[in-house]
Amino acid sequence: MPMYVVGHKIPDSDSICGAIALAYLKNQIGEEAIAARLGEPSPETAFILERFGFEAPLYKEHYAGEQVYIVDHSELTQAPDDIAEATIVGIVDHHKLGDLTTSTPLECWIRPVGCSNTVIKMMYDFYNVEIPKNIAGIMMCAILSDTVIFKSPTCTTADIKCVEALAEIAGIEDYKALGMEMFKVKSAVEGTPVRDLVMRDFKDFNMNGNLVGIGQLEVIDLSVFDQVKAELEADIAALKAEGNRHSVLLLLTDIMKEGSEMLVVSDDADLTERAYGKATENGRVWLDGVLSRKKQVVPPLQEAFA
Amino acid sequence: MPMYVVGHKIPDSDSICGAIALAYLKNQIGEEAIAARLGEPSPETAFILERFGFEAPLYKEHYAGEQVYIVDHSELTQAPDDIAEATIVGIVDHHKLGDLTTSTPLECWIRPVGCSNTVIKMMYDFYNVEIPKNIAGIMMCAILSDTVIFKSPTCTTADIKCVEALAEIAGIEDYKALGMEMFKVKSAVEGTPVRDLVMRDFKDFNMNGNLVGIGQLEVIDLSVFDQVKAELEADIAALKAEGNRHSVLLLLTDIMKEGSEMLVVSDDADLTERAYGKATENGRVWLDGVLSRKKQVVPPLQEAFA
Structure with missing residues (x-):
């Protein structure tokens, strides 16, 4: 077999x-x-x-x-x-x-x-x-x-x-x-449906009983998102509702500037404050030096849910 | 550190x-x-x-x-x-x-x-x-x-x-x-308190939400247990009650004859029938060829609990 x-x-x-x-x-x-x-x-x-x-x-x-x-x-x-x-x-x-x-x-x-x-x-x-x-x-x-x-x-x-x-x-x-x-190739977002962008590198995590979805888009210049950011935000809100998720986070990672803007929709308004020590403002927070979902985004989030 | x-x-x-x-x-x-x-x-x-x-x-x-x-x-x-x-x-x-x-x-x-x-x-x-x-x-x-x-x-x-x-x-x-x-050395059971024998190689498993304790004593001749078997049976019954366990099983393994006698106390009278195709009689069942808790005892038991 x-x-x-x-x-x-x-x-x-x-x-x-x-x-x-x-x-x-x-x-x-x-x-x-x-x-x-x-x-x-x-x-x-x-x-x-x-x-x-x-x-x-x-x-x-x-x-x-x-x-x-x-x-x-x-x-x-x-x-x-x-x-x-x-x-x-x-x-x-x-x-x-x-x-x-x-x-x-x-x-x-x-x-x-x-x-x-x-x-x-x-x-x-x-x-x-x-x-x-x-x-x-x-x-x-x-x-x-x-x-x-x-x-x-x-x-x-x-x-x-x-x-x-x-x-x-x-x-x-x-x-x-x-x-x-x-x-x-990865940075070419133009012409791609918004949902496809959100789901391109998306993982669900079970965090102490809460379903948390985290997507990431790595690009060589964040300006590629200027035209679509509002649509991305609307789409992760829709995704949260559809999937019964506690939170949906989308990391827009600038691999040249070496940091990520995180788009946030969550049942917990203080989530990024507690996890990363930085408050979400208007659904967005810049996380300097953050490139890795696995090493820099997930572990503090799990602590915040513990 | x-x-x-x-x-x-x-x-x-x-x-x-x-x-x-x-x-x-x-x-x-x-x-x-x-x-x-x-x-x-x-x-x-x-x-x-x-x-x-x-x-x-x-x-x-x-x-x-x-x-x-x-x-x-x-x-x-x-x-x-x-x-x-x-x-x-x-x-x-x-x-x-x-x-x-x-x-x-x-x-x-x-x-x-x-x-x-x-x-x-x-x-x-x-x-x-x-x-x-x-x-x-x-x-x-x-x-x-x-x-x-x-x-x-x-x-x-x-x-x-x-x-x-x-x-x-x-x-x-x-x-x-x-x-x-x-x-x-392992076969010398004389003079050892019964609870010590039961616990010598004892592991608890979570089987689909049920706590199942399984001990094993490997000896070169099962006759060493002749004098203590009744005490062993009384003790695993006590252990089951103390630990809120669904079942406690004790394998008496004869490494020369290559098989195990299993002593059984369980909430489920048909457990060994369902797991190993052999019914427990008077709290005991002989499992021919069974030497390994890990490979021969645990997996069929987990299936029986699934």
Whole structure:
């Protein structure tokens, strides 16, 4: 029985590239594996796949009765809806430990690094499997994306060394230029429906019983949002109501200025004051130096809900 | 700030030896670590520690505000009572994924092998740290204990290879003889208070909201229990009442005959029928071939509660 290797809902480049890279590795060591996805590739991911000649993995929603290897999270809210009826055989991740549980032993490769693909590289090294050129390319791009070309506070020396090694395998001389090209693709918001922008990199978290949705858009210049900010605000308010959420937060991250404007709709008017020591004014708050949802946005928020 | 490396409540040899071995490794790679324990070493563990010249790790109950590295489980019921107020920096384990969660990224080295010390050996290899002779000895004994000298269905080729490598480092020629010596120590039940026997290797599980306690005594001949079986049965009934448990099960495992007699007190008279297809008669049921609580006892029970 093959295992399906699948990342989180609303997949980012780490989830998609990680699924492809890990499925290849598993097949090389004699464990049949199929890369899968829970949603459409983002424009950034589509750019990466095309650049290195890959098709998107299999779109698959249901996993009851299947073996599943989870990539890039360990949260029920980010897993397939029927994950409780599947057998989780492994997890590769770089986030906090979430609420997925299993009834049988499994493997977990979880490390506090900047990207799941950095951990997958460690798995290739452990099994002594050679990484094909094009797979090295997509793994490298996933790490450049997750670490915001090494600017994110989540970036570790392991991530940097990993990108350097993968760039050499992939034959990419100027990987930072490729990273910037990628972020330019990511910054093109014009012509995209507002809901698509909000959902592009959106994750729901269970915070002490409260459902909190947090989206993030990383761009090279926040001015791209000037024309659509009011629409974004209206849309996250609608999303909060639709999903019965306590709060919906949207991070507009400027990777060059290295900070984020957070758009906030919440049942708790003091939420950002308590979590980040900065009050929300007219539904907006600027968080200087904040690039990472995982490291800088989620943990203080969880404390605020505790 | 040092991290405390600590195994589960009612520690077995894997928890104690693993804490010592992992704390040593962490200190070698520049991360200050202190081995700790949540309870008294069993006679088997005391034998191992004495054989290789170790003191028992620090007894420490409270961890609020501390950094903790969890060994040999990922379950709230088996962790320090105040674990929610501590920061879990890592987990090394070989069981199903439990209900521990964190609010920050961590490392998890979890593999479906027979013993946490087999995973800790992988960590030594990853960091390229030499294992001292005496630490190799206690790691080897922990693996021989958890895998019942390779007889348990939880034993993998990784465990066997690991024992062989550790035996060579420790300079032990006949490791199976040492294993049998260890199980003879484990089999000496005479003169031990009945409650101590029941609790010697006892774990509580949350099964779909029901608290289920499962103890196990592994011996080389079940006849050692002839004189005390009635007392054991009275004591697990008392334990069930005291702890508000749905069921208390005690496995009397014969490692030579390779099977277990299960003593059962439960709110559900059909529990073993539903879980194992064998009815309990007069509070007892023989489970042929059953050596492993983790692999053969817990998963079917969880299914029965699902």
